Amino acid sequence: xADFPFDIVGFDLDGTLFDTAADIAAAANHGLTxxxxxxxxxxxxxPMIGLGGPYLLEQALIATGGCEPGAxxxxxxxxxxxxxxxxxxxxxxxxxxxDAMDAIDARGAKIAIVxxxxxxxxxxxxxxxxxxxxxxxxxGGDTMGPGNAKPSxxxxxxxxxxxxGGRAAxxxxxxxxxxxxxxxxxxxxxxAFGFLHGPIEELHADAVIGHYDELISALERLxx
Numbered sequence: 508x509a510d511f512p513f514d515i516v517g518f519d520l521d522g523t524l525f526d527t528a529a530d531i532a533a534a535a536n537h538g539l540t541x542x543x544x545x546x547x548x549x550x551x552x553x554p555m556i557g558l559g560g561p562y563l564l565e566q567a568l569i570a571t572g573g574c575e576p577g578a579x580x581x582x583x584x585x586x587x588x589x590x591x592x593x594x595x596x597x598x599x600x601x602x603x604x605x606d607a608m609d610a611i612d613a614r615g616a617k618i619a620i621v622x623x624x625x626x627x628x629x630x631x632x633x634x635x636x637x638x639x640x641x642x643x644x645x646x647g648g649d650t651m652g653p654g655n656a657k658p659s660x661x662x663x664x665x666x667x668x669x670x671x672g673g674r675a676a677x678x679x680x681x682x683x684x685x686x687x688x689x690x691x692x693x694x695x696x697x698x699a700f701g702f703l704h705g706p707i708e709e710l711h712a713d714a715v716i717g718h719y720d721e722l723i724s725a726l727e728r729l730x731x
């Protein structure tokens with residue numbers, strides 16, 4: 508399997524590697540109920556996830572009665588605290604992920620994470636799921652300093668550097684992911700099962716998968 512076209516396969520975390528929606532939604536609902544707002548169903552909150560905690564809280568507030576100036580800033584610290592203490596109650600790998608990772612490992616490529624989630628949260632989730640040994644590096648939204656998260660190419664380039672260089676591809680579910688990959692000059696794969704905010708075609712990915720059993724063939728087609 509030495510002819511596998513990529514030396515590194517990078518992944519986003521939320522909505523790509525792991526279904527984190529229920530735990531993120533629980534933290535958002537904790538914030539809503541703390542100010543007397545009704546909780547929202549996970550399926551209602553899911554399209555609000557993936558563009559950062561402040562965006563999620565803003566949209567949740569709008570959906571439950573309006574977002575007054577300063578409301579997001581007031582809720583955000585408690586949302587962070589609650590979520591940080593409850594990261595993996597329901598968070599699980601997406602179906603087929605572990606088999607896909609085994610297949611990448613068998614082909615000699617390194618696996619990495621580049622997420623806009625706080626590095627400490629990303630590391631903790633991976634540790635609590637017992638998967639730390641599977642990743643060559645984990646880069647969070649705060650790892651490279653302010654203003655250097657996706658869609659910047661900086662964290663993607665750092666991923667490649669930490670993994671020893673070589674040809675890389677990136678897998679994600681948001682415009683931040685595909686744009687960061689494009690900015691870094693590497694191909695992207697979009698996950699149709701992720702936390703999408705519109706038609707997947709709007710991500711302008713180089714390939715799209717609907718299940719992880721499609722990933723290896725998608726990567727091979729990209730190289731061809």
